[in-house]
Structures are given as structure tokens and as C-alpha cells.
Amino acid sequence: MKKLVKILASLFTAVLIPTVVFASGGGTHLPDVIGTFYHHGFMHTFKPAIFAFSLSVFFSFIAFKVYKNRQMVPGPLQNLVEMLIEGMYNFIQSILGKDTRQFIPFLGTLFFYILGMNLWGIIPGGFSPSTSLSITASLAILVFLYSQYTGISRLGIGGYFDHLMGSPRDVIGWCLVPLMLPMHIIGEFAKPFSLALRLFGNITGEDILVAAFVALGISAIAFTGSPVGLPLNVPFILLGLLLSTIQALVFTLLSTIYILMMLPHEEAH
Numbered sequence: 279m280k281k282l283v284k285i286l287a288s289l290f291t292a293v294l295i296p297t298v299v300f301a302s303g304g305g306t307h308l309p310d311v312i313g314t315f316y317h318h319g320f321m322h323t324f325k326p327a328i329f330a331f332s333l334s335v336f337f338s339f340i341a342f343k344v345y346k347n348r349q350m351v352p353g354p355l356q357n358l359v360e361m362l363i364e365g366m367y368n369f370i371q372s373i374l375g376k377d378t379r380q381f382i383p384f385l386g387t388l389f390f391y392i393l394g395m396n397l398w399g400i401i402p403g404g405f406s407p408s409t410s411l412s413i414t415a416s417l418a419i420l421v422f423l424y425s426q427y428t429g430i431s432r433l434g435i436g437g438y439f440d441h442l443m444g445s446p447r448d449v450i451g452w453c454l455v456p457l458m459l460p461m462h463i464i465g466e467f468a469k470p471f472s473l474a475l476r477l478f479g480n481i482t483g484e485d486i487l488v489a490a491f492v493a494l495g496i497s498a499i500a501f502t503g504s505p506v507g508l509p510l511n512v513p514f515i516l517l518g519l520l521l522s523t524i525q526a527l528v529f530t531l532l533s534t535i536y537i538l539m540m541l542p543h544e545e546a547h
Contacts, residue, residue, distance in 0.1 A: 308402075377541065392530070408482075425540050442459055
């Protein structure tokens with residue numbers, strides 16, 4: 279349960295605040311509860327942040343509820359939460375090894391938070407904050423800052439710059455520093471850029487595809503005056519469930535690898 283408390287703490291410090299700061303509008307989606315009633319103003323502008331915030335509140339409520347009512351013989355909810363956290367812990371451990379305990383609060387929160395945001399767009403009346411580039415960019419920036427902090431804290435300032443220079447140990451290595459240093463710096467900045475665009479593009483495409491087939495199903499039998507359409511979107515909703523999970527896993531996996539690359543070699547194994 280200590281892992282659960284750590285994940286809860288990192289939920290606010292590592293995810294909630296930045297998503298509210300960077301939030302802005304999204305793309306073309308099915309109608310949601312905010313967009314239906316607010317077409318401009320604060321609610322419309324910060325719609326992704328509002329849905330992201332509500333998801334944080336939901337996760338926090340579940341965490342507090344499970345922790346407050348924890349038992350030696352877990353109930354269904356406690357058993358589900360512990361199973362999910364244990365599964366994520368084992369997955370991260372296969373990559374980070376003994377350093378997993380330190381990084382699981384951040385990485386575990388990242389996975390479940392992104393998964394929840396991805397699935398928001400599939401729920402009727404919901405909106406996926408992952409379809410806002412500002413939201414995905416804020417998460418990617420968090421990963422960038424956290425990985426750089428990890429490198430500096432574990433390697434020291436000298437070791438950190440030694441890593442960026444390609445760890446030169448001979449004449450050839452030092453001769454390659456003018457080439458390796460800019461390449462490493464560009465690579466570090468490219469990582470959050472690719473993370474943000476990958477998550478944004480895939481989830482936006484998924485939501486637009488579902489919305490398109492909902493509209494097609496409605497128009498197909500519009501001549502009958504039916505208030506509902508053909509369920510042509512059902513297969514794509516099922517595909518969306520799979521894609522949402524995969525994208526959350528990919529984002530977390532790449533974030534874990536970026537952190538691993540910042541660890542000293544002897545600590546990474």
C-alpha cells in the first residue's frame with residue numbers, strides 16, 4: 279500500500295498541476311458535456327484541463343478510499359488496485375531493476391493517468407484530454423525534466439556533461455565531442471517532442487474515427503426518422519480500447535527507457 283500512497287502523491291505533483299497550466303483546446307470529437315453547453319469562455323478554453331482534473335480527483339478518491347479501508351484480506355476494490363499496481367511494478371522492474379522503487383510513483387502515475395485520459399473520449403459525454411497537444415506536451419515536458427533531474431542527481435554535474443559528450447576516454451573520443459555533444463543535446467530535446475506528438479496523433483485519430491462512423495451510422499438511416507443510427511462505431515470503440523492501452527504503455531515504456539539512459543551504467547543493471 280505504500281506504493282499506492284506514493285503514486286497518489288505524485289499524481290498531484292507530477293501530473294495534475296502541469297496539465298492545468300498548459301491546457302488548451304482539442305480537435306474534432308463526439309459531443310461532450312462541456313462542449314454541449316459552453317461554446318466559448320473559460321469552460322470551453324480549458325475543457326481538456328477540466329476533464330484531466332476530474333480524472334485526477336477520481337483517482338485520488340479511489341486511492342484514499344482503498345487506503346482508508348485497507349484490510350489484510352482485501353476486498354474487490356483493494357484487490358483490483360493492488361493487482362494493477364503490482365503488475366505495473368513488475369513491468370517497470372523488468373527494465374529498471376533495483377531502481378524501480380524510486381521511479382514507480384512517477385511512471386505508475388503516468389501510465390494510469392494517460393490511460394484514463396485516453397479512455398475519456400470513448401465514454402459517452404466524455405472528452406479525451408490526450409487529444410489536446412498542450413496536455414500531451416505538458417506530460418512530455420515532465421518526462422524530460424524528470425529524466426534530466428535524474429541524470430544530474432545520479433551522475434553529478436560533471437558526470438551529466440560527460441554523458442552528453444559521449445563519455446570520451448581517449449583522444450578519438452575527445453575529438454568527437456564537438457559532434458557528440460550537439461547530437462546528444464538535440465536528441466534530449468527531440469524525445470519530449472516525439473512523445474507529445476505520438477500520443478496526440480494516435481488518440482486524436484482514434485476519436486475522429488469513432489466520431490466519423492457514429493455520424494455515418496446516423497446518416498445511413500436518417501430517412502427513417504430514427505433518433506439513433508446504425509452501430510457502425512462499435513468495432514472502432516473496441517479498437518480504441520486497445521489503442522488507448524497501447525499508447526499509454528508506449529508512452530510509459532519510452533519514459534522508463536529515457537530515465538534508464540540517465541542512470542550510471544552499474545545502476546542500470
